[in-house]
Amino acid sequence: MAEAHQAVGFQFTVHPDGVDIKLSQEVIKNIYLSGVTAWKKRAILFKNGVLAGLYPASPSSWLIVVIAMMSSLYTRIDLSLGMIAVIKENLPHKGSAVPLLNRDCMSMQTRAVVSAILFATGLWISFIYLMRYSLKALLSYHGWIFESHGKMSTSTKVWLRLVKMFSGRRPLLYSFQAALPRLPVPSVDDTIWRYLESVRPLLDSEQYNQMEMLAHNFREAEAAQLQRYLIFKSWWATNYVSDWWEEYIYLRSRGPIMVNSNFYIMDLLYVTPTHRQAARAGNVVHALLQYRRKLERGEHEPLRALGTVPMCSTQMERMFNTTRIPGIETDIVQHLTDRKHLVVYHKGRFFQVWLYTGGRHLLPSELETQFQRILNDTSEPQPGELKLAALTAGDRVPWARARVKHFSHGLNKTSLDAIESAAFFLSLDEEPQGYDPSTANSLDNYAKSLLHGKCYDRWFDKSFTLISYPNGKIGVNVEHSWADAPIVGHMLEYVLATDCFHLGYTEEGHCKGDVNRGLPHPTRLQWQISKECQEVIETSYLSAKQIADDVDFHGYLFADFGKGLIKKCRTSPDAFIQLALQLAQFRDQGVFCLTYESSMTRMFRDGRTETVRSCTSEAVAFVMAMEDASATNAQRLALFRKAAEKHQNMYRLAMTGSGIDRHLFCLYIVSKYLGVDSPFLKKVLSEPWKLSTSQTPQQQLNLVDINKFPQYVGAGGGFGPVADDGYGVSYIIIGENLITFHISSKFSSPDTNSSRFGQRIQKAMTDIQTLFKLENDKINGHMKCVQVANGKKHI
Structure with missing residues (x-):
């Protein structure tokens, strides 16, 4: 067989006249090409490793600095402020006190050239670190993310220009790693205050007072000690969360990872x-x-x-x-x-x-x-x-x-x-x-x-x-x-x-x-x-x-409207969907629940995710107004805008390292290491997420222009339910006019039904959109009245 022949690199036969060796030219050729490819790969890896290590500078910039220093020797302009002369005096030369150096010393000209190159190299390395730490300082500023969409301040425009200037040209994948800032550790007081604010709409007065007492006791007794260890870790490790998150949330789990941990991503939606x-x-x-x-x-x-x-x-x-x-x-x-x-x-x-x-x-x-x-x-x-x-x-x-x-x-x-x-x-x-x-x-x-x-x-x-x-x-x-x-x-x-x-x-x-x-x-x-x-x-x-x-799954395409119409309503598409999920959840279960939305923290070194607690007091007030027949549409819309703004602010805080849950999680891990018993942290970490949500990132428009090829869109992906009696919801905002939802729950729960929840989401999305439609109709009607009145006055 041809395959068997190709699998043998050489054959040999022993006979009285000697050994007859037959080589397979095809296999020898493949061996040669494999070796060449391996060496080329090593060379490319070495080159790219050097480029990433030197970024935002480049080898050519070193040559420019060296040429500039060498030129200064001939123009007699000392750009080094005497440093080249100091280096030159310390190089081996005739008359040195060390006999060995006298045997092999450099001439005056060689010493001048070497000293200029050494100074230029040191200056160049200092320049690299200056640019890198300047970029890190710039990237530690996150004020830009809190500005309203489409309203960029002058300070942010200046900051963006500086980031571009210090970012260099043609970066590789890992070029920015050394310049990324570390994830900051929030203050305990801020985290506790935000936590109490997040659970206020979910607890009655007695439960909330009890939680307030637990939080107060934690702040007074254990918090300072645990926070010190966490701050020390944030100085020592590249990220104070990620390694513990991977270890304790994923790798130490002894239950099945199928459905409970693994997730999926689908193919193109319409095209095969x-x-x-x-x-x-x-x-x-x-x-x-x-x-x-x-x-x-x-x-x-x-x-x-x-x-x-x-x-x-x-x-x-x-x-x-x-x-x-x-x-x-x-x-x-x-x-x-x-x-x-x-x-x-x-x-x-x-x-x-x-x-x-x-x-x-x-x-x-x-x-x-x-x-x-x-x-x-x-x-x-x-x-x-x-x-x-x-x-x-x-x-x-x-x-x-x-x-x-x-x-x-x-x-x-x-x-x-x-x-x-x-x-x-x-x-x-x-x-x-x-x-x-x-x-x-x-x-x-x-x-x-x-x-x-x-x-x-x-x-x-x-x-x-x-x-x-x-x-x-x-x-x-x-x-x-x-x-x-x-x-x-x-x-x-x-x-x-x-x-x-x-x-x-x-x-x-x-x-x-x-x-x-x-x-x-x-x-x-x-x-x-x-x-x-x-x-x-x-x-x-x-x-x-x-x-x-036991997995009850429902997926559907919401095509009534999409990102385009939501943006015309001057609100965040993600906030719009999250508030629709709160409305659907209340209509489905009759109560509000602790809600998890995943956000990323990848603007920091080794960043992964943070939690946005989407069920806020503002969201609850909006949902209750939607269910109150006596509330006017104007009141509902005002409450929606307030809740959407609150959600956007929380999402931005999570992205910029000021979230709640990763900080509390790490404090809990430190307490377990130290053997410190904290009723507050135990209570926080045991609370179930009955509604777990995640937005699949939008498509990379540089790969496929979906305006030109609208059929070439992905369907996103999803995950299994997190709680036995809850829902898991993943969604992707596709282009301007489509949102795909992936909903999971468990058949064994008598309280949940994925298909029913999908219908609740669809109704909630449409009901919220109607508020904006009525407002626009009212504004347009008012404008027509004014135009008619102005026309009569003109006549």
């Missing part, structure tokens, strides 16, 4: 570029490899707010070659580098596919060939192989014990290592999914497939599992500990834009390019799974299936 499963997977995987190459080299542009203010890029480092490894007490995140294969799951079999040949990525057509070979494979799963991945869907402790006992040696260890060291995991599913307006619940089924599938056809521990469907649709399931949704969302947008607008397909729907039949076939991973291990797998599967079957 090809209906050939292998071809779509080939293009998407190739685009992922292109993204990974740029990521490893740091060549992506850093994300910047207002096109100027840089965001932290740390989370992107572990996007590929990363796996969550189970442990008895805590998991760990294992990140490797430069892995050249992925593992594919199809019909209960695991295949290893090499992603490189001859020192280059496999082309899309070559990847299509490999995936089609897997789809055509008719072999049966080995004993225990079919549901093996259910171990990653169940409780963590049984998986950790099974991993040590059954997967630490032999074939099982080799195959598990292949999965855990793979670039990512690919699942070739058997049932078509995707949004279909002619099919009821198509978005619901699509979401549930991405979120949990069959509970054994995704490797939930991988940084992400790419899921490919037989109708050409794709999606991803993401492990949450290593990063947050915007990181993966931006990656997928890049991949989809590359797939549709750069790679493309033939008229028959295949990947473009020649078909290479000479590639070695994908390799089946081999397992020897004992009966005891199979019982553990089945137990994990049954536990995971119970969770999956």
Whole structure:
């Protein structure tokens, strides 16, 4: 077979006349090209590492400074204010007191040149640090974010110009990391005051007085000691929250991560570029490899707010070659580098596919060939192989014990290592999914497939599992500990834009390019799974299936209006939706609840997320006015504007490091380390989030102009319910006229119903929009009356 021949680099035969060696030119060529590629990669990584380390300066700027200093020697203008002369006197020269230096001393001219270069280098390094710390000081200013949209003050305009000036040109992905400020620790008094303000609308007078007393006792007794340790950590660590957040919120959780932690992101909403499963997977995987190459080299542009203010890029480092490894007490995140294969799951079999040949990525057509070979494979799963991945869907402790006992040696260890060291995991599913307006619940089924599938056809521990469907649709399931949704969302947008607008397909729907039949076939991973291990797998599967079957999911497209109309109402789209969610929640449950909205803190080094507590006293007042038949529309609208402004201010505080919940969380962790018992912190950390919400970031318009290509929009993503009797709501504002909602709850709760809640949201959105419509009609009517009156006066 051609594949077997290509797999052998050389052959030799021993005979009486000597040894006859035959080399395979093709393999030797591939070995040579692989070596060249590896050295080129090292050179690029070194170059980009130097450029990022020197940013915002550049090597060329060093040359300019050196030339300027050298020129000063000939013009006799001492730009160094005598420093060059001091350096020159301390260089080795004739007459030195050290005999060894007298034997090998420099001439007068050489000393002058060397001293000028040394001074120029020192000046250049000082210049780098001056620019870097100046930029850090500038980025510590956040007044710009509190200004009204479209009303930029003169001071902010000056500040933006200074940031641009100190930011340098053509930054790489990690160029700004050293210049990002540290996340500040809020004062205890501010945090406690804001916390009490946030729970006031949720508690009756007696409960609130009790909470006030707990807060007062905490402030007087334990707060100062805990705060000192936290401030010390903020000086020592790059971020006082992120490592504890990852450790205690994600990795120490012993429950299943499927549904409870992992989240999903969908494909394009309306467009399916090809209906050939292998071809779509080939293009998407190739685009992922292109993204990974740029990521490893740091060549992506850093994300910047207002096109100027840089965001932290740390989370992107572990996007590929990363796996969550189970442990008895805590998991760990294992990140490797430069892995050249992925593992594919199809019909209960695991295949290893090499992603490189001859020192280059496999082309899309070559990847299509490999995936089609897997789809055509008719072999049966080995004993225990079919549901093996259910171990990653169940409780963590049984998986950790099974991993040590059954997967630490032999074939099982080799195959598990292949999965855990793979670039990512690919699942070739058997049932078509995707949004279909002619099919009821198509978005619901699509979401549930991405979120949990069959509970054994995704490797939930991988940084992400790419899921490919037989109708050409794709999606991803993401492990949450290593990063947050915007990181993966931006990656997928890049991949989809590359797939549709750069790679493309033939008229028959295949990947473009020649078909290479000479590639070695994908390799089946081999397992020897004992009966005891199979019982553990089945137990994990049954536990995971119970969770999956309990997920009540509803997704729908809100197309009555979108961002365009909301902005014409002169309010924030996010605040509009959050207040609609409060109105829908009250109509659905009859009470208000603690509400979680995620915001990012990536303007700080190693920043992740902060909580915005959306159920405010102002929001409650607005909702009660909407439900009060005696309230006028003018009163309701005034209360809406007040609540929206309050929400925007809270969101801005969270983004700028003045949130509540991460500070209280870290104070609680310090108290546990010190053995300090705090009833206040225990109470705060035990409160359930019955409504958990998140906005998927808007699309990167530099990749796809959705005004020009309105069909090429993503559907966003979602997550499972956080509380047993609550809702999880994710939404994405798409373009000017569409908002997609992803709603989850549990069938086991008699109080919740995702489809019903979706209807409540739709009604709430429309009711709020009606307030603005009535106001506009009134204003327009008034203007017409004035025009008529003015016309009569004129006559």
